[in-house]
Amino acid sequence: MSELFSTLSLYLSRSFVVNALIVGVLIALCSSLLGVTLVLKRYSFIGDGLSHVAFGAMAVAAVLGLTNNMPLVLTITVLCAVLLLRMGKNAKIKGDAAIAMISVGSLAIGYLLMNIFGTGSSNLSGDVCSTLFGSTSILTLSDFDVWMCIVLSVIVVLFFVLFYNKIFSVTFDESFARATGQRAGLYNLMIAIVIAVIIVVSMQLVGSLLISALVIFPALSAMRVFKSFKSVTVCAAIVSVFCALIGLLTSILAGTPVGSTIVAVDIVVFVIFFIIGAFTKGRKA
Amino acid sequence: MSTTLGYGSQVVLSGLSFEVNAGDYLCIVGENGSGKTTLMKTLLGLTKPLGGSIEFADGVTARKIGYLPQQTDVQRDFPASVQEIVMTGCLSRDGFRPFYSKADKALAEKNMERMNITKLRKRCYRELSGGQQQRVLLARALCATQKILLLDEPVAGLDPKVTAEMYDLIESLNKNDGVTIIMISHDIDKALQYASHILHVGDGIFFGKREDYPHELKGGAVHE
Amino acid sequence: MITSLAACGGNAQSGASSSPTEAGKETESVGAEAEKTGAPADGVDIDLTAMSGTMVYSEVLNMQKTPEAYEGKVVKMSGPFNVTDYNGKTYFACIIADATACCSTGIEFDLKGDHSYPEDYPAPQTEITVVGVFNTYMEGKSRYLQLKDAEMIA
Numbered sequence: 001m002s003e004l005f006s007t008l009s010l011y012l013s014r015s016f017v018v019n020a021l022i023v024g025v026l027i028a029l030c031s032s033l034l035g036v037t038l039v040l041k042r043y044s045f046i047g048d049g050l051s052h053v054a055f056g057a058m059a060v061a062a063v064l065g066l067t068n069n070m071p072l073v074l075t076i077t078v079l080c081a082v083l084l085l086r087m088g089k090n091a092k093i094k095g096d097a098a099i100a101m102i103s104v105g106s107l108a109i110g111y112l113l114m115n116i117f118g119t120g121s122s123n124l125s126g127d128v129c130s131t132l133f134g135s136t137s138i139l140t141l142s143d144f145d146v147w148m149c150i151v152l153s154v155i156v157v158l159f160f161v162l163f164y165n166k167i168f169s170v171t172f173d174e175s176f177a178r179a180t181g182q183r184a185g186l187y188n189l190m191i192a193i194v195i196a197v198i199i200v201v202s203m204q205l206v207g208s209l210l211i212s213a214l215v216i217f218p219a220l221s222a223m224r225v226f227k228s229f230k231s232v233t234v235c236a237a238i239v240s241v242f243c244a245l246i247g248l249l250t251s252i253l254a255g256t257p258v259g260s261t262i263v264a265v266d267i268v269v270f271v272i273f274f275i276i277g278a279f280t281k282g283r284k285a
Numbered sequence: 286m287s288t289t290l291g292y293g294s295q296v297v298l299s300g301l302s303f304e305v306n307a308g309d310y311l312c313i314v315g316e317n318g319s320g321k322t323t324l325m326k327t328l329l330g331l332t333k334p335l336g337g338s339i340e341f342a343d344g345v346t347a348r349k350i351g352y353l354p355q356q357t358d359v360q361r362d363f364p365a366s367v368q369e370i371v372m373t374g375c376l377s378r379d380g381f382r383p384f385y386s387k388a389d390k391a392l393a394e395k396n397m398e399r400m401n402i403t404k405l406r407k408r409c410y411r412e413l414s415g416g417q418q419q420r421v422l423l424a425r426a427l428c429a430t431q432k433i434l435l436l437d438e439p440v441a442g443l444d445p446k447v448t449a450e451m452y453d454l455i456e457s458l459n460k461n462d463g464v465t466i467i468m469i470s471h472d473i474d475k476a477l478q479y480a481s482h483i484l485h486v487g488d489g490i491f492f493g494k495r496e497d498y499p500h501e502l503k504g505g506a507v508h509e
Numbered sequence: 510m511i512t513s514l515a516a517c518g519g520n521a522q523s524g525a526s527s528s529p530t531e532a533g534k535e536t537e538s539v540g541a542e543a544e545k546t547g548a549p550a551d552g553v554d555i556d557l558t559a560m561s562g563t564m565v566y567s568e569v570l571n572m573q574k575t576p577e578a579y580e581g582k583v584v585k586m587s588g589p590f591n592v593t594d595y596n597g598k599t600y601f602a603c604i605i606a607d608a609t610a611c612c613s614t615g616i617e618f619d620l621k622g623d624h625s626y627p628e629d630y631p632a633p634q635t636e637i638t639v640v641g642v643f644n645t646y647m648e649g650k651s652r653y654l655q656l657k658d659a660e661m662i663a
Contacts, residue, residue, distance in 0.1 A: 011564060016571055040363065139567035140574060162383040169373040172363055179329040179352040180377040180429040227409035228366035255562030 004253065011252055019146050020138045020258075024244045026153035027205045028214065030198050032240030033160045035219040036233050037171045037191060045096060046084055047215050049103030050199045051208040053080045056106025058131055058203075063117040070148050074200050081196035085188060134207025134259030138248070141204065149201050156194055167191060168229050205244070206259035217266035218243070224270075224277030243269055303484055303492040307432070310459045310466040312476035312483050312495075319487025321469045322355075325437055328467070349377075351430030351464075353422050355437050361411060367421050368406040371397055374428025389428075396424040400454065416447035423454070433465040434458065440472070452479055553640060554582040557605070565605055569614055572643070576654055579643045584616075584656055587638035590631050591615055599626055603639050618659040631661075638662040 011017045038047055057076040061069030084099055111128060130137050141149070160167065169177045170187045177184040202211045222235035247262030254261075301324070305311050313321050326332040329352055351374070374396075375389035397403045400420040410418065419439055426434055439455070440448040456479055458464045470476050476483060476495075483498045485491040491499060557565045565586075572579050588604045602615035618639050624630070631637060641656025 007559070010559075014564075014568075016567065017564075040359065042359065136563060136567045136570060139563070140570040142574065164383070165373065165376060165379075165385065168365070168369065169376050172365060172370065172373065173354070173360060175331065175354045176352055176373070176425070177376070178331055179354070179435075180350060180374070182376050223364050227364060227412075228407070229364060229369050230366075232364045252563050252567075253561055255564070258563065 007253065008249070016139055016141070017252065019141055021245070021248060023141060023146055023149045023153075024138055024205050024248050025241050026150060027198075027202050028218075028240040028244035029237055030153050030156040030160075031202050031211075031215045032218040032236040033157070033233060034191070034195055034198055035215040035240070036222070036229070036236055037167055038195065039216050039219045039223075040171050043085075043195075044212060044216055045099055046081070047195065047199060048212045049084065049099040050077055050081055050196055051203065051211040052103035053077050053106045054200050054203055055131060055208045056110035059110030059114045062127065063113050068142075068144050070145065070200065074197065077200050078193050078196040081192045082189065085192040130207070131203070132207050132209045133257060134203070134205055134210060135257035137203075137207065138205050138258055139252070145204065149204065152197055152201050156198060159190070159194055163187065163190065172229075206262055210259045210263050213263040213266060214240070214244075217263070217270050221266075221270045221273040224273045225280070239269055239273075240266075301486070301490065305465065305467060305482070307465055308459070308463055310456075310479060310481045311468070312480035313467065313469045314471070314473050314476055314483060314485050315487035321486060322437060324486065325435055325467075325469055329435060349430050349432055351426035351428075351434040353419070353426045353434070353436040353439055355441065356418065356422070361418070363410055365410050366407050367397070367402060367410060367413070368393065370410055370421055371406075371424045371428060374425035377429050392428055393424070396427040399427065399458075400424040414447075415443050416450065419443065419451060420454070427458075427464075431464070433467070436466070436468040438469050438471060440470075448475075455479070552583055553585045555579070555584045555643075557584065557586040558638060562606070566614075569605055569616070572616075572654060573614075576643075576645045576652070580645065582643045583640065584643050585638065585640045585662075586616065586656075587636065588615070589634045590637045592626065592630070592633050601626075601630065603637060616654060616656060618656040621658045621660060 038044055054073055054077045057073040058069055060076075061072045064072075066072060080102060084102065114128065129135065166177075166182065166187045169182060170184050170191070174184050174188075177187075198215070199208075199211055202214055206214050218236040218240035219232070221239050222232045226232045226235050243265040244262055247265040248258060250256065250265070251258045251261040313324060315321055323332060327334050329350065371393045372385055372389065375385060375392060379385070379389070394403070397406060400423055402417065402420050402424060405413065405417060405421070410421065413421065423436075423439070426436075434455075436455070440451050443451065452475060455466060455468070459466045466480075468476075468480070477498060480495050482493065483491065483495050485498070555568065557568060560568065586603050586605065588606075591602045591604050593600045593602065600617050601620075602617045604613050604615040606613040618641050620629075639656060639659050639661055641659030643654070644657045645652050645654050647653070
């Protein structure tokens with residue numbers, strides 16, 4: 001056990017590990033806050049689709065030889081988020097088919113571009129693998145990346161706190177919100193943009209294929225047990241941060257890939273909450 | 286003022302013309318698919334009329350209308366407390382201010398009292414009965430308005446005793462508090478019992494006081 | 510798609526670099542745990558042999574991304590021995606696989622003193638442990654990483 005602690009303190013002396021922990025916690029916090037809304041609005045697939053778009057955007061950035069790809073990736077992903085959410089309402093192409101088209105298309109074109117044009121690094125598959133699964137990307141952040149993540153996370157949390165009531169309103173009942181003169185369209189737009197931001201930032205932690213898990217599992221866990229929107233949100237945030245920390249520490253100690261380890265912890269926690277929820281419901285009846 | 290109502294390129298109703306005055310209790314009846322919900326959505330500004338116009342008087346704007354929509358499955362299963370839901374009725378007044386004011390909270394309290402759900406305030410919405418859920422939504426609607434309430438089939442799926450309670454509640458809002466009521470209903474008998482005016486759409490359009498309601502229409506309207 | 514990605518391992522020439530500036534041929538990375546308080550006992554700043562797979566790979570990638578932070582540090586690493594001939598020169602490297610065994614990268618090392626291949630070197634793919642000083646050099650237009658003044662311990 002003491003060996004574990006000495007290894008851990010050894011690791012923690014490396015600055016990239018500390019960065020990873022800070023950014024990882026912030027990412028986990030943001031994604032869980034909006035995760036509750038995403039799940040309740042039945043937008044989980046949009047989250048997944050956007051993560052593939054982000055992958056495509058990263059491919060484009062790599063081909064263009066950009067060292068800092070976040071601005072480009074953010075822009076493209078935000079635009080697609082807005083597009084997808086608008087299309088959901090009044091599409092000639094139906095909502096979920098649109099998501100599928102854009103999402104899988106980005107994945108394919110991204111990979112194709114990287115193959116044809118090269119990314120300047122000789123290990124294409126390694127880069128792709130890391131981007132999709134997040135095996136070590138959180139541990140290799142540049143200083144610019146770290147600052148971007150911190151700033152964006154703070155913005156997301158602020159947005160959530162200031163607009164909390166309105167987010168709840170449009171999540172619970174958009175018709176009512178619109179009918180009574182609340183600016184539902186605007187709030188939906190803002191939510192879409194924030195979701196895009198969260199996805200781009202979360203890719204650093206768990207890779208684009210696993211983002212959905214990071215976003216929805218904490219929310220689903222919380223909803224098994226808690227009864228008010230506020231308590232569900234707070235619980236989801238705590239669960240998410242906890243799982244991210246445990247997952248990250250476990251992966252660096254045990255040598256497992258970061259993204260999958262975090263998701264595995266999320267799943268275990270979900271099962272625990274599920275059991276608790278089933279048990280307490282049983283007691284009530 | 287004659288309006289044509291529909292959505293997309295579909296005309297659902299045309300040649301419709303009616304007027305609602307403060308304190309009225311209007312029931313909109315008609316068969317399924319006759320355009321009642323489209324009409325309500327147009328009144329609320331959720332859909333635009335294809336032709337003609339809707340006018341409101343007396344300072345009634347979208348922000349001052351209360352609305353009780355039909356529930357979706359998502360909502361029935363939503364993790365939220367009664368209090369949280371009722372408070373969202375106050376948002377139309379708040380603009381961009383992030384937090385509810387004391388006045389908002391007081392209003393929500395008062396409306397929960399009126400609807401007799403104060404003791405349910407911390408309960409989870411998805412655990413309530415149909416009737417209780419409707420009362421929560423009604424309290425929410427009242428937070429959004431003092432003047433006019435639009436209800437879309439408020440007693441759908443409720444058992445007879447609860448249905449009667451709802452109707453009494455709505456009537457008291459109309460008679461005692463002077464709230465104008467516009468309600469979509471399937472139940473023509475109840476409509477004739479409580480409403481002051483009837484609007485029948487679909488198979489033959491009629492608008493007028495309840496006493497004038499032609500009984501020939503009744504035969505067609507009742508069937509679901 | 511996943512299985513085809515996993516097949517990228519085992520080649521010293523695939524420097525898994527996420528920044529296009531390092532055209533990693535072989536990159537020598539022996540991460541030194543140098544930032545521990547005080548100088549480590551055996552003179553090694555970054556000891557990759559004491560770290561988990563995830564940490565090792567991250568350390569290596571960071572070396573490729575920000576080599577300046579590692580210049581001059583004494584690094585110790587172990588992994589399969591690899592020999593590559595490129596442009597008439599022979600390069601020796603120690604390979605590291607990443608946590609998912611999806612990809613691998615390697616660090617070139619240059620033994621202290623005079624040695625000739627193949628007599629003084631082990632057979633390719635033998636597991637070796639190397640200690641050396643982290644260093645970067647330019648060859649043509651590219652920057653390469655290596656461990657210089659290296660010693661093979663095992």
